Amino acid sequence: MTARIVINAPRSSALLVWFAGWLMVISGAGCGRPPTGTEAVGGTLPDHEDGVQAWPVTIRKPEHPPAISMGAFDGQGRPLTIACATCHATKPPNAEARIGTPLTQFHHQMVGRHGDLSCTSCHNPAEGYASLRLADGKSVPYREVMMLCAQCHGPQYRDYQHGAHGGMTGYWDLSKGGRARNNCVDCHDAHTPKYPTVAPARGPNDRFQTGDRHE
Amino acid sequence: MSESKTFSLPVIGEVNRRTAIKAGAATLGLAAWAVAIKPWFEWTGELDTSDFLQKHYRELAPEELQVILNRLTDEARKETGKPVVVKDHKPIPGVSFAYALNLSICIGCRRCVEACHVENNHDRPSHQSYIRVFEMDKGGINFEKGDATYDHPVPAKDKYYMPVQCQQCENPPCVSACPIEATWQESDGIVVVDYNWCIGCRYCEAACPYHARRFNWSKPEVPPAEVNPNQSYLSNRIRPQGVIEKCTFCLHRTREGKLPACLEACPTGARVFGNVLDPDSEIRWVLDNKRVFVLKEELGTKPRFYYFFDK
Amino acid sequence: MKATGVVNYVRFLRRSLHVATDGGWVFYAWMFVLSAIALVGANAWAVQVRDGMIRTNMTDHVSWGLYIANFTFCVGLAAGGVMMVVPAYLYHDREMHDVVIIGEILAIAAIIMSTLSVVVDLGRPDRFWHLIPGIGKFNWPISMLTWDIIVLNGYLLINLHVVGYLLYTRYQGRTPNPKWYVPFVFLSIMWAISIHTVTAFLYCGLGGRPFWNTALLAPRFLASAFVSGPAFILLVMRVVRVGSDLPMQPGPARLLVQIIRVAAVVNLLMLASELFTLFYTGGAHLASARYLFFGDHGKYGLVAWIWSAIAMNLIGTALFFTPAALRRSTTRVVACVLCVVGIWIEKGMGLIIPGFIPSTLHEIVEYAPSLTEWKVTAGIWALGLLLLTAMLKVAVSVFTNRMSESESAPDSSSRAT
Numbered sequence: 018m019t020a021r022i023v024i025n026a027p028r029s030s031a032l033l034v035w036f037a038g039w040l041m042v043i044s045g046a047g048c049g050r051p052p053t054g055t056e057a058v059g060g061t062l063p064d065h066e067d068g069v070q071a072w073p074v075t076i077r078k079p080e081h082p083p084a085i086s087m088g089a090f091d092g093q094g095r096p097l098t099i100a101c102a103t104c105h106a107t108k109p110p111n112a113e114a115r116i117g118t119p120l121t122q123f124h125h126q127m128v129g130r131h132g133d134l135s136c137t138s139c140h141n142p143a144e145g146y147a148s149l150r151l152a153d154g155k156s157v158p159y160r161e162v163m164m165l166c167a168q169c170h171g172p173q174y175r176d177y178q179h180g181a182h183g184g185m186t187g188y189w190d191l192s193k194g195g196r197a198r199n200n201c202v203d204c205h206d207a208h209t210p211k212y213p214t215v216a217p218a219r220g221p222n223d224r225f226q227t228g229d230r231h232e
Numbered sequence: 233m234s235e236s237k238t239f240s241l242p243v244i245g246e247v248n249r250r251t252a253i254k255a256g257a258a259t260l261g262l263a264a265w266a267v268a269i270k271p272w273f274e275w276t277g278e279l280d281t282s283d284f285l286q287k288h289y290r291e292l293a294p295e296e297l298q299v300i301l302n303r304l305t306d307e308a309r310k311e312t313g314k315p316v317v318v319k320d321h322k323p324i325p326g327v328s329f330a331y332a333l334n335l336s337i338c339i340g341c342r343r344c345v346e347a348c349h350v351e352n353n354h355d356r357p358s359h360q361s362y363i364r365v366f367e368m369d370k371g372g373i374n375f376e377k378g379d380a381t382y383d384h385p386v387p388a389k390d391k392y393y394m395p396v397q398c399q400q401c402e403n404p405p406c407v408s409a410c411p412i413e414a415t416w417q418e419s420d421g422i423v424v425v426d427y428n429w430c431i432g433c434r435y436c437e438a439a440c441p442y443h444a445r446r447f448n449w450s451k452p453e454v455p456p457a458e459v460n461p462n463q464s465y466l467s468n469r470i471r472p473q474g475v476i477e478k479c480t481f482c483l484h485r486t487r488e489g490k491l492p493a494c495l496e497a498c499p500t501g502a503r504v505f506g507n508v509l510d511p512d513s514e515i516r517w518v519l520d521n522k523r524v525f526v527l528k529e530e531l532g533t534k535p536r537f538y539y540f541f542d543k
Numbered sequence: 544m545k546a547t548g549v550v551n552y553v554r555f556l557r558r559s560l561h562v563a564t565d566g567g568w569v570f571y572a573w574m575f576v577l578s579a580i581a582l583v584g585a586n587a588w589a590v591q592v593r594d595g596m597i598r599t600n601m602t603d604h605v606s607w608g609l610y611i612a613n614f615t616f617c618v619g620l621a622a623g624g625v626m627m628v629v630p631a632y633l634y635h636d637r638e639m640h641d642v643v644i645i646g647e648i649l650a651i652a653a654i655i656m657s658t659l660s661v662v663v664d665l666g667r668p669d670r671f672w673h674l675i676p677g678i679g680k681f682n683w684p685i686s687m688l689t690w691d692i693i694v695l696n697g698y699l700l701i702n703l704h705v706v707g708y709l710l711y712t713r714y715q716g717r718t719p720n721p722k723w724y725v726p727f728v729f730l731s732i733m734w735a736i737s738i739h740t741v742t743a744f745l746y747c748g749l750g751g752r753p754f755w756n757t758a759l760l761a762p763r764f765l766a767s768a769f770v771s772g773p774a775f776i777l778l779v780m781r782v783v784r785v786g787s788d789l790p791m792q793p794g795p796a797r798l799l800v801q802i803i804r805v806a807a808v809v810n811l812l813m814l815a816s817e818l819f820t821l822f823y824t825g826g827a828h829l830a831s832a833r834y835l836f837f838g839d840h841g842k843y844g845l846v847a848w849i850w851s852a853i854a855m856n857l858i859g860t861a862l863f864f865t866p867a868a869l870r871r872s873t874t875r876v877v878a879c880v881l882c883v884v885g886i887w888i889e890k891g892m893g894l895i896i897p898g899f900i901p902s903t904l905h906e907i908v909e910y911a912p913s914l915t916e917w918k919v920t921a922g923i924w925a926l927g928l929l930l931l932t933a934m935l936k937v938a939v940s941v942f943t944n945r946m947s948e949s950e951s952a953p954d955s956s957s958r959a960t
Contacts, residue, residue, distance in 0.1 A: 172542065177501075180514030181334060181522070184501030185491065189513070190324075193489030204499065212500065214385040218342035222359040224602050226381060226908050227842075254564060261578060268586035271593040276669055284669065288680050366904065375905035376830065396904060405751060411688035412673045413680045429680070431673055432596075432666015435688050437606040441751025443904045446603050447666065450595035473595045474666030531750040 072188065072195035077203055082147050082159045085123055102145035110142030116208060129208030139165060139207070166201040177201075288413065289426040289465070297465075300428075304469060311470075312456035318463045321487040323420040329481055329536065330421070330508040331492075332518040333395060336542035338502040340365050340386040340393030347497030348397075351482060352468040353460050355452035362479035363397040363494060364443065373527075397494070398423065398444035398479035399527070399535030406436035406445065415476070421536050422481050424466040430475040437476060441528050442535075445478045481505075508536070551948065555714055562940045563933035569786075574932065577925040584922010587915045588663050596666055598915040604908035605899040607664070609916040612891025613923065614660035616771070618742045619764060619890065621653035621698065623772005625735035626802050627795070632728050638794040644709060644942075645783065646776050647702045648934045650735070654699040656927035663919050687745045694738045701731045706934070713941050715948045739764045752898045754831035757820075763813045764890075769806035771886040773799040774859075774879040779931070781876060787939045793871060800868050800875065807860040807882065814889075827905075834907065835897040844909040845900070848892045855885030 084098035091097055104123070114136045116129040141150035141157075149157045149165050157164050167174035176182035183204065188194035204212065240246060247255075286300065301318050308316035345361045354360040366378035370390050378394070387393065404423050407415055414430040417423045437445040451473040463469040464484035471477050482492035486505070495503040506513035518524065524538040564574075591598045601608045624646030630636040631643040662668055673679035674692060683689035705727050712719040743761035750756055777799055784791040821832040835845050859881030867874035901907045912920075940946035 176334075176542070179517040179521075180501075180506075181332070181504050181518050182337065182501050184495070184498050184503075186496040187491060188489045189486065189491050189506045190489030196491075199501075212337075212339065214387065215339065215341050217340055217365075217382065217384075217386050218346040219359055220342065220345070220381050220383065221361060221364065222357070223604070223908060224358075225600070225910070226602075226604075226906070250565075261582075264582055265585065268582045269589040271586070271589035275589075275593040279669060288673075291680075364904065376827065376901075378905060380904070380906060405749065408685050409688070409749075411682050411686040411692070413682045414673075429670070429673060430667065431670045433661075433664070433688065434606045434666070435686070435745075437603065438898075439749050439751060441903045443603070443902050443906075447606060448595070449597040449599075449601070472667075476666075528751070533750075 071191045072193070074185075074187075074191070074196040074198060076163075076198045077200045078160045079162060079200065079202065080160065085125075100147065101140075102147055105142075106145045110137055112137050112142075127208060131208060131210055162207070163201050166205075166207075283428070286428050288429050290413075290416070301465060304463075304465070308459075308463065308470065312454075312459045312461075314456060314459050314461045316459065316461040316463055318465060318469050319484070320465045321467075321483055323418045323422070324487055324489075325419070326509060327420045327507045328509050329400070329486065329505070330515045330519065330538065331400075331481065331536065332504040332515055332522070332524060332538040332540060334502040334504070334522075334542060335392050335394060335539055336502075337500045338365075338393045338395065338498075339500055340367055340382070340388075340391075341499065343497040343499060344395055344494035344503070347493040348479070350458065351460055351485075351493035353452065353454050353463070353470050355448070355450075356455065356458075357453055360446060360452075362444070362446065363395050365393055365395045367391050368394050394539065395494075396442055396444075396527070397537070398481075399442050399533065399537040400479075400481060402534035402536060403532055405439040405441065405531075405533060409435040409439035411435065415478075420487070422483050423478070424480055424483070425476055425478060426466070427469075427471050427475045427477065432474040432476065434476065441531055441533060445476050447476050448473050551715075552711070555711055555948070558946060559937045562946055563936045566936070570932075570936075574929065577929045577932070580925035581922045581929060584919045584925060587918035587922065591663070591915055591919065592668060598913065600910055600913040600916065602908055602910070604902045604906060605896060605910035607895055607899065608910055609891070609912040609920055610660050610664035612895040613920050614657045614664070615742060615764075615895060616887045616890045617653045617657035617660060617927075618695070618739055619768030619886070620772050620775055621650045621657065622735045622739040622765070622768040623770075623774075623776065624650040624653075624702075625732050626769055626773045626799065626806075627776065628728060628732055628735070630795075630798055632725070633732070636795070636798065638792045639798060642780065642791065642795050644706060644938055645779055645935070646772075647706045647731075648938060649772075649776055649779060649931060650702045650731075651699060651706060651934065652927045652931040654695055654702070654738075655930060656923050658695060658699075659923045659926065660920070663923070687741065687748055690741045691738075691745055694734065694741050698731065698734050698738050701727050701734060705731065706938075710938060710941050714946060736765065739768045746894075746898065751903050753828045755894075755898045757817065759813055759817055763810065763817070766806050766810035766813055767886045767890060770803050770810055771883050771890075773803050773806075774882045777803075777875065777879045778883070779935070781871075783935060783939065787943070789939045789943055796871070796875075797869050800863060803882070804860075804863050807856070807863060810886075811856065811860060830901050830905065831897040834900050835893065839901070840907050842907050842909050844911060845892055845896060848888055852885045852888035852893050855881040856889065859885055 082101060084100050087097040087099060089097045112135060116131045116134045116136065119126060119128045138152070139149050140146045141148045143150070143154075144156060149159060149162060151157055151165065151168055163174070173182050177198075183199055183201070185196045185198045187196035282303070287296070289297070292300070297320055301320060304318040305316060308314075308318060342365050345363045345365060348354070348363050349359060349361040352362065364380045366375065366380050367382045367386075367388065368374065368378050368391060370392055373394075382388070400417075400421050400423050402417075402421070404417055407417055407423060411433065412429065412431060415423060415425045415436055432447065434447055437447060448471050452470055454470060459470070460468060462484060467480040467482065467484045482490075482494075486492055492505055495505050504514050504518050506515035508515055508519065510516060518540065519538065522540040522542075524540045526535045526538055566574075587598075599608060599610075627639060627643045627646035631639040662671070665671070674681065676683070681689055683693070705724050708724050709719055740761045743764040746752070746755040747757060747760035777796055780791060780796055783789055818832065821829050830839065833839050834842065835849050838844075838846050859878045862868060862874055862878035862881065865874055868878055869875075896910055900909065937946070
């Protein structure tokens with residue numbers, strides 16, 4: 018298995034399982050964009066050589082490509098969506114369209130801010146935009162969108178792999194429990210990846226604290 | 233010269249007026265005294281003898297500790313109506329915790345502050361938490377310009393955010409200060425407080441260079457529905473009035489292998505935690521590969537809470 | 544029938560109690576007012592214990608306040624008695640020897656006041672037994688607070704012994720045996736230095752509080768103690784001279800004034816040195832001093848306090864240098880009051896509070912004592928003055944031969960107008 022080839026430090030149970038888990042696992046139930054995944058697919062865990070069973074690190078992944086919502090519902094009440102290929106299979110790809118171009122038809126007026134990327138630098142025209150592609154043209158399924166982010170944002174991806182970016186819930190000690198991690202696109206909208214400004218939670222309610230409003 | 237008009241009283245016999253007046257005044261004084269210090273007895277009346285005589289945590293035999301834990305559990309259940317369990321969590325051998333915070337991606341949202349507030353059963357009216365987040369000016373680490381009371385959308389322009397909590401120093405000034413060893417450092421590095429031993433002198437609070445300690449100026453108020461029922465003797469059980477408390481790296485979670493509540497709450501993943509003795513841990517990677525620094529290094533406290541920037 | 548030693552001693556104590564509660568109407572009025580204030584203080588403290596220290600205005604930012612400020616001052620007051628002991632015993636000043644007991648009695652009252660000031664500051668006074676070595680867990684020698692407990696209680700015991708021994712032997716009409724008190728007196732000289740040094744070490748050892756973290760803190764404490772202590776003693780001596788018929792020579796007071804002159808100048812010099820080092824260098828160390836003297840970030844809570852203290856200290860010192868101060872005069876009284884109050888402020892609000900403002904993370908949260916804190920502190924002072932008055936009454940009675948073992952008649956009260 019790929020994990021075993023990559024890992025050459027037999028005692029590193031945590032790292033071993035981390036990679037194994039990352040490669041093997043499953044999308045959690047997504048919410049909103051990107052498209053929600055289905056239930057987990059369990060993977061078998063390689064036992065650590067010391068015999069300590071290590072728990073998986075699960076990473077949410079988009080299950081399938083995004084689809085445009087029609088706003089209508091079918092007979093069973095499911096929302097009607099259209100796959101990208103429905104329109105784009107019959108249109109020639111426009112390599113000039115850049116991320117700043119507002120898409121006035123069918124794309125919910127989407128405008129992005131992500132450098133000066135063209136749409137086709139990520140969306141794969143060779144497959145009717147049903148997949149993504151790397152800079153060398155290699156196709157990347159939507160599930161593996163993190164590879165796409167990583168090809169340019171290497172430092173952040175490296176930090177993510179080492180737990181220094183993107184957060185986690187669960188266990189620091191993987192011999193006692195697993196972890197769940199977000200995907201890049203859970204926090205960073207791929208078209209406008211800048212982390213949004215948020216309202217902070219309430220600060221402390223100290224007596225006699227009038228704040229440090231300095232000039 | 234004393235007045236010597238004397239008169240006879242039953243039992244006492246001959247007594248002069250001065251003495252009689254003095255005796256009367258003394259009685260009134262004692263009565264006034266009793267009334268004056270009545271509130272003291274309202275307080276001590278609520279304590280029971282086993283509370284009063286309880287030994288220091290480190291001197292309790294396992295059975296004695298279990299008796300205390302059972303009593304605390306029962307009291308907590310009665311007060312909250314929730315299935316509270318107060319356990320004791322011993323340090324895991326071979327573990328030394330460290331925490332790192334990425335200042336490049338902390339956005340100052342205070343979700344960690346909120347999570348600590350809920351996880352550790354903090355007093356609600358004061359919105360207490362062990363973490364204070366400082367909005368700092370970019371270009372330096374100047375707390376004189378820092379502000380922990382900001383109330384605007386974050387992150388603000390030209391600012392970065394520095395959450396500060398207990399650094400679990402390797403050379404903790406608070407532990408040296410305590411006159412009765414109510415606070416000490418355990419083998420995994422966490423500095424803990426025995427809430428049933430602390431006398432509330434607040435010398436440790438004066439000694440701490442990081443504003444990490446909190447005192448219970450009153451009995452903490454937590455609505456029963458919001459109480460976190462997974463409690464531990466040395467960490468998040470509801471503390472009594474008049475004692476000191478502090479961040480324990482969520483030892484009731486971390487000593488079971490879980491991540492601390494503040495880390496789980498962080499939406500950007502600015503927090504990194506783990507066993508620094510494990511060469512494959514995330515925290516080790518951060519300490520080996522990022523340019524980490526600590527606060528007030530010159531004081532020689534040797535914190536195990538590290539800060540770093542990505543660039 | 545010859546009574547045993549214990550019975551005699553008990554009788555001495557009973558008679559002391561009688562003497563201590565007997566006097567003219569001014570005395571009764573004084574004791575009544577003090578008792579009333581003490582009761583108010585006791586009640587305020589009991590309420591504070593029940594409701595929690597939220598009754599004070601202390602916070603996690605300013606976690607020590609009026610109580611510890613008062614504690615610091617009272618320790619200095621107790622140490623000041625040594626300035627009578629040194630001339631009396633080391634320099635064999637006969638006249639001083641006659642009145643040195645006043646300084647030692649003040650030391651007892653002051654130590655009790657300082658101990659009470661700490662007890663009322665505890666969040667859990669019901670857990671006091673945790674402090675008892677052997678029974679609780681005493682973190683000696685690492686914690687400076689444990690050193691402070693040892694030296695303060697030791698000083699109390701030394702002075703109780705010396706005062707008790709001298710009074711009792713005088714009461715019995717016999718000369719005191721030097722071996723039972725002179726070694727303790729010499730011990731008390733060193734010990735007096737230690738109580739205020741250790742108290743200073745409580746603060747100056749904390750690296751996280753740069754305002755306190757200076758080697759000069761202990762010497763400053765001693766210098767101001769040697770002003771406030773003798774000044775307070777001068778006031779007490781004036782009351783004793785005016786209110787009783789104990790013969791008082793002018794020499795001891797004059798000597799105390801001369802001691803105060805030196806100590807006051809040293810105190811001011813040390814303060815100047817401290818201020819120069821802070822203000823000239825600047826930087827983060829300056830933050831507390833800047834807040835104290837000039838306010839910071841729009842907050843000026845302590846500015847009025849410190850400048851009043853500085854003014855009082857300067858004027859008081861200047862008055863001490865006038866010829867009038869060497870005579871029995873109003874100037875002397877005014878100078879004493881100014882120095883005592885000035886040093887109370889400077890040691891209390893001018894040292895303890897600014898140590899917490901700005902906080903260790905440079906937040907400025909101000910502090911002014913709450914009514915509860917004022918009441919409790921007033922109660923402590925009232926109790927201290929009560930004890931002081933009572934002990935002085937007994938001492939005066941004994942030294943004017945009104946209270947002695949040989950007399951069979953009931954004691955008449957000393958004339959306290």
